[in-house]
Amino acid sequence: MSKVSFSTLAYCKIVAHAAKYPHCEVNGLLIADAPAKGDKLVIIDSVPLFHQCLHVSPMSEIALMQIDQIANTCNMYIAGYYLANETLDDLSYDKPAHKIMDKIAEHETDICMVVINNRLMEINQKENALVVHKHEEGKWKRCSSVQIENGTLAAASAILQQQSYKSLIDYDNHLDNLSLDWFNTEFANLVQRTSGQDTGRMLTINKSIS
Template sequence: MEKINISSISYCKIILHAFKYPHCQIKGVLLGKNNSEGFIEVLDVIPALHSALVVPPIEILFIHLDVYCRERHLEIVGLYYANNVFMNNSFDEQWMKIASDKLQNPIILQLENSKLSLNAVSPCLRAYCQESSQKWKEINYFVENSDETVSLASLAVQNKLHKNLADFENHLDEPLIFDFFNSDLNEKILYSNN
């Protein structure tokens, strides 16, 4: 499992989640397809949390996502996170454990805060796959139309689309207001380039 392709929407939403909560550790779920040859497509992300990890909300989120994925012929292929300290690129051990316990052959995307910028020229992620129950290995990944996607993410932040992003934690606070699937945001990201 060493071929990972990340869609433009997925990359942009991870960046927007980080910009919305620059002072927080963010966490989210990767949705996509995992074919038999080990090629993983990350087609969308669901922003999950922006505060301390609490297991019950994550359990509730996974229940929602199981139904959502079944209806759309997707699967949960991994998790993403960003640390809350600028130069901290350490693993989030709790999040890695949830990935190991909940998912089969999960991938993890880590946002490198030190590379996060409106003037970024390349994607600012690190990708990992699980080698054993306790060991993770860094692997290569590809972002769909990489240069254009990095520019699109920057434009989305400049257009303040991060203010429209809702994570599952927001949804739990006010379920009638916040759509953690961010359906409208997906369209706004795609059309922010026009």
């Protein structure tokens, strides 16, 4: 089974999205460099989508098309989907998740689904809170080899402790105010300052198609 790794930026954005809306389900997309590198899927960025209605809708279709188009211009691709459930012990994937993953799988093969383990969403992050599944042999199987960069948990802890997650913008926020940057350039800068390391490549908005 191939390995999956997450950059500090991708991890912190996922955790911040869940922390900003602790009483809601949240979801988003995972971004990887194209082409994939060997037997490891490297998630370099994540894009927060919704915290209100996670079901497949015209808005989610539009978001998928926009992100796919922008990713292609950056030599990246949509490599998966993440979800945080409302209840503490729910690690399941719902039907909307599978529908979105089916759409992603129409174009890509090296992809994964992630559900956040709410039990590990502590203000002092001690363990990777992401439960990762990959599609292999026709089934979604939990991936036992999941890596995060050095310093990621410390950076995520600082963001939670300082409540910096409140500045994260998801697509729902963007729909309420189209001037908001749902690719979170400023939040990426915050992660870089907090972690003390370069956050690396990230998805950037092409103003002509945003």
